[in-house]
Amino acid sequence: MTLPPKAQIELFDSHRRLTVNPWLMTLSILAVGLLMLGAWMAFFYAPGEKVMGFVQKIFYFHVPAAWSMMLSAPVLAVGSITYLITRRDLWDRIADAGVELAILFGIMVIISGPLWARKAWGVFWVWDVRLTSTLVMVLTLVACKIVRSYSGPQSKTISAGLSILALLNAVFVWYAVDLWSGSHPPKLVQKLEPRMFATLWVCVGGFTLTYIALLWSRLRIGSLETAVERIHMKVTEAGLDN
Amino acid sequence: MVMKTFVRQMYTRIVSTFVLTTGLYLFSWVIVSYTDVFAQGPSEATKAAIAEGFKPVENGKPVTEEVNASLLVVSAYGMFALAFVGYLIHLGRQQARLAHELVELGSRIDAVKERES
Numbered sequence: 001m002t003l004p005p006k007a008q009i010e011l012f013d014s015h016r017r018l019t020v021n022p023w024l025m026t027l028s029i030l031a032v033g034l035l036m037l038g039a040w041m042a043f044f045y046a047p048g049e050k051v052m053g054f055v056q057k058i059f060y061f062h063v064p065a066a067w068s069m070m071l072s073a074p075v076l077a078v079g080s081i082t083y084l085i086t087r088r089d090l091w092d093r094i095a096d097a098g099v100e101l102a103i104l105f106g107i108m109v110i111i112s113g114p115l116w117a118r119k120a121w122g123v124f125w126v127w128d129v130r131l132t133s134t135l136v137m138v139l140t141l142v143a144c145k146i147v148r149s150y151s152g153p154q155s156k157t158i159s160a161g162l163s164i165l166a167l168l169n170a171v172f173v174w175y176a177v178d179l180w181s182g183s184h185p186p187k188l189v190q191k192l193e194p195r196m197f198a199t200l201w202v203c204v205g206g207f208t209l210t211y212i213a214l215l216w217s218r219l220r221i222g223s224l225e226t227a228v229e230r231i232h233m234k235v236t237e238a239g240l241d242n
Numbered sequence: 243m244v245m246k247t248f249v250r251q252m253y254t255r256i257v258s259t260f261v262l263t264t265g266l267y268l269f270s271w272v273i274v275s276y277t278d279v280f281a282q283g284p285s286e287a288t289k290a291a292i293a294e295g296f297k298p299v300e301n302g303k304p305v306t307e308e309v310n311a312s313l314l315v316v317s318a319y320g321m322f323a324l325a326f327v328g329y330l331i332h333l334g335r336q337q338a339r340l341a342h343e344l345v346e347l348g349s350r351i352d353a354v355k356e357r358e359s
Binding site for chain 1: 296298299309311312314315317318319321322325326329333336337340341343344347348350351
């Protein structure tokens with residue numbers, strides 16, 4: 001009894017996928033470099049804000065984190081909707097990666113925002129439209145991950161459905177500030193002082209590259225997970241599991 | 243010869259320690275001085291011109307002056323670093339688990355091949 005040649009090739013290919021990808025490595029180095037430059041610019045290049053003072057420095061990482069969370073929306077849309085239509089694992093893996101990254105950046109936004117608010121508003125949290133809708137979106141995405149981990153065979157479908165719900169919420173989060181004037185500051189990017197503007201864009205660039213590098217890494221791991229599952233099945237079918 | 247090498251090593255160590263300590267001192271000094279500058283609260287003149295979205299909310303007004311901004315900023319940036327590092331560790335652990343599984347599968351297949359040959 002031997003393993004079919006196709007499975008052996010897949011095993012070899014999976015080993016190859018564990019090696020370092022030079023493009024991913026270059027992208028990661030660039031991303032880390034830009035993030036470090038952004039942090040340096042935030043503290044030593046951008047001028048201090050005259051009304052808020054030092055606490056305004058949170059803005060340079062808070063806004064790019066929110067931007068990165070929103071980058072997950074198209075990833076979720078493509079992954080979840082295409083999975084529901086085609087039922088192919090590839091799209092589910094893309095949606096899952098998007099969910100995980102949206103949670104990561106969403107948590108950053110939800111923690112850093114209140115830290116700024118404590119100084120500016122005097123309280124950590126207000127039930128403003130944008131804050132509440134962002135919290136609901138992150139909680140929906142956490143529910144996606146929980147469903148995926150604990151549900152049965154239908155978990156991928158339920159997770160895709162919840163992702164679409166989170167996606168609709170993302171649209172709501174984006175336009176909340178324009179539609180309702182709550183406590184959250186309006187979009188002020190165009191009115192920024194040139195050095196503040198440059199700092200913000202370096203940070204946005206750093207976060208965007210980091211997002212792409214993390215998404216790429218997560219997709220590589222996802223495809224490897226599927227390959228390992230397939231090899232396990234073939235090993236069992238060939239009677240080699242003892 | 244041995245003495246010469248020893249002296250050279252000691253010299254290198256002393257110089258590198260001096261450079262590192264001075265660098266660290268200067269770095270700390272820059273951070274502390276910038277923190278002091280930015281940690282100062284808004285002046286009386288600017289307080290009146292606070293735009294919508296940046297004003298203290300109804301119940302929060304009395305405490306905004308007492309809050310330590312430096313602590314909030316350090317906490318926020320610390321949290322960003324922790325989140326990135328934490329997620330990278332999560333990815334690394336997943337990859338290590340898969341690598342372990344692949345090695346195990348490979349060795350199982352090799353053992354069967356050996357038995358058959």
